[in-house]
Amino acid sequence: MKRTLITNGCIISMDPAIGDLATGDILIVGDRIAEIAPRIDAKADETIDAGGQIVLPGLINAHIHSWQTALRGLGGDWAGSDYFNFFHQTLAPRYAPEDTYIGTLVGALAQIDAGVTTIFDWCHNNATPAHTDAAIDALFESGIRALFGHGTVKPKQKPGEPHFSQVPHPVAEIARLRKQRLSGDDGLVTLAMAILGPDYSTIEVCRQDFRLAREFDLLTSAHVWGRPNRLVSGGYRTLAGEGLLGEDHNLVHGNYIADDELKVIVDHGASVTSTAAVELHFHVSEPLTGRVKRMGGFPSIAIDSEVAARGDMFDVMRFALRAQRLFDNQATVKRMEADGSASEFARRNQPVGTGGSPISQVSVKTREALEWATLNNAKAMRLDHRIGTLTPGKQADLILIRTDRPHMVSAQDPVQAVVYYAQGSDVDTVLIGGRIVKRDGHLLCDRWDQHKAQLQASAKRLLDHDPMR
Template sequence: MTKTLVKGGEILSMDDEIGRITGDVLIEGDRIIAVGPDLEAEGAEVIDAAGAIVMPGFVNAHLHTWQGSIRAIAADWPSGGYFQHVHAGLSPMFTPEDTRIGTLMGALAQIEAGTTTLFDWCHNNATPAHTDAAIDALQESGLRAVFGHGTVKPRPKDGEPHFSTVPHPVGEIDRLRKGRLSSDTALVTLAACILGPDYSGIEVCRHDFRMARDYDLLSSAHIWGLNRLVPDGYITIAKEGLLGPDHNIVHANYIGDEELKVILDHGATITSTPPVELGGHPVEPMVSRVLRMGGRPSIGPDIEVDVTGGMLETIRASLMGARLWNTVHADSLLGEEDTTVREVAVPTARVRTPPVPSLDALKWATIDNARALRLDHRIGSLTPGKQADLLVIRRDSLCMMGTVDPAQAVVHFAQNADIDIVMIAGAVKKRGGKVLGLDLPKLAAEQAASKERLFAAYPVEI
């Protein structure tokens, strides 16, 4: 079995026992077998990481990867434009081949940006052929991925039921769970992306939650807390015994503290997408709310029609949002006995509470995201026995040169080009800043043809 020694790096292990050290990571096959200083490994391939930062690969906890071929169209649309033009307009025009191209582009871009595991929340799969095309793309990319089987949400035609009344298709889950995504240890695994209590009534919720459990799958649902079909949301779901650590909630910006406490007390996870949420929602993202309630947040970028899917930008937006809102809630924000400050909401005193640490933001993007995907036993930290998913981030570029603290360097300074090596399950997927095995001209031609066809079928005004 092949051995690789990543030598002499400044290691951010995300393992509380190992911590931050200068040393080596020894890999045998697809697993980490040792982390420490001055490791010996005769015959191993040596990756010189002196002066570089070595850390676990990023885990992207929420991306609609099929949108990879139609980026940068929705960032300036008003609220509702995304649902009108992307879901109701462009999405029905996607052929399985369009889904494959968008997903492949998105997945390869994740590798370029240092992501080693992706939760692909796929809700543009109108047919089994669309589903299979998305899975084909994930497997072709070499990325570790949780394929979240979702459902489309079309406007019903005359005589058709509204999507909110239609249970998740058990036949498709059964086909995938017993077929190509039957293994829980493969590089691409399965989850069920269900409607949840905002987008379906209680009977459909009961069906979908139980279905996911029957197949031992993580379930995930988009939740906002507005215009809900189950009025008290997860309070009802919890009372019925359907809520637990096998469920992931995305967004949830408008839910109340009582419901949030119920969710966290039952072990479910919440994924916030601040790059998108901060642009269109005048409320606090869930990152800081979950932190204040004693939980661990999970983060993702969400939609590439709006923002880049890269985790560096997601980390920055998430941390800045958390720091802003925790500052707003800090007692030290208010001057002593200054009641006028509360009235006008303008601080007159400096905030003395330390900000949310940069290292915490890296934990959200690695071990905490892995936990949200029920994969923290396999990935998310540089721990012996876990899969060898790691990054080597160089510090010799003009933007990284002179950086001192490694966590601050990654969170606040690093660019995709500084991510020199991306390793997934012991295999190098990016080296020298380039994704390996990529036929970029071919992919670019496929993307251009797909975009031209889609926009001809549904013209989009930018």
């Protein structure tokens, strides 16, 4: 097995037992981390000098629709139901398998380029098995680690056909994938079910989908908002009461879920993923990171759709952190105003002509945001035994970030440097399972010009006669 030694790096392990090393080495044997120490004297087939760089676990994107990559920037000014009406019901049906393939491939490559080593690829435009196979082909070709979420389409209802909310997840497709290409749980690409859930399907369909997933021992994930128009009015209270809710479920969004229902979700061990940048594009309700944390859960964050948001987990960390602090700060000031302490603070602590703030401490620390994007996202995907921290025995998924660029060179704290200042172009090296997939700032992709041309051709064909253009 190949032995790779990374030396002289500033290591952020995200493992409390190992901590951070101002300068340290990492030995990789095959696809796993073998040792982490201030200095390692060992023979290696390849040595990577990480001097002047920050070494940390590869970022994890816990929710992305990479099949949509060809249509980046289409929905930046959409509002209301535009995404559903014009993307899912107008554009999505135009996708051929080759569109799904190239969108997924370039989307995955872009994630690697920006320091992401694992994605939960939520593929819900697979109208045929050929679309599904095209997406899986692309994930394998990209070299990324992926949890492939097999979803279902949301077409306009045709006369004589049931609404999509009444159609259970296809048993034959899950059986085919689970018994063939994605039969194992230790490969680079593994299987999950991206189901309709209590907002978008009837209780009968929910029951069938949850039970199907458990039959094949698969994680389920659902888009959920918790608004009054949801199809299962009791939401997760109903599912929990029937024994269907557990650690094998992940929900995304959930901004309108009431506290009592969220408590049921957290207490049953289900994970909650927030995509704050997309959620606050369309909504004003607080993302769930803070509420989940206060209830004892582990917040998870993600990009969601690049149709209306930048596909960069550094950007996601910053936005999620600042959005949570904003909502928390507003709540603190409202409490102070209600009990009269706000005016007392102003009188005693803000002399004329000076600034000041009634917020005495931040509600969420910077390191927590990095945890959301690494270990917590691994937990949400049931992969924390394999990835999420730099720990001997885990997969060697890690990234090296340069600190010599003008916007990074004076950053004093490495965690704050990563969360507040780093961007995808600072990612110098990426390893996935011990394999180098980006080196010296360059993505290792021999056919990039071909892929770029294919993606542009796909976008042109998909947007012909688009009513929104």
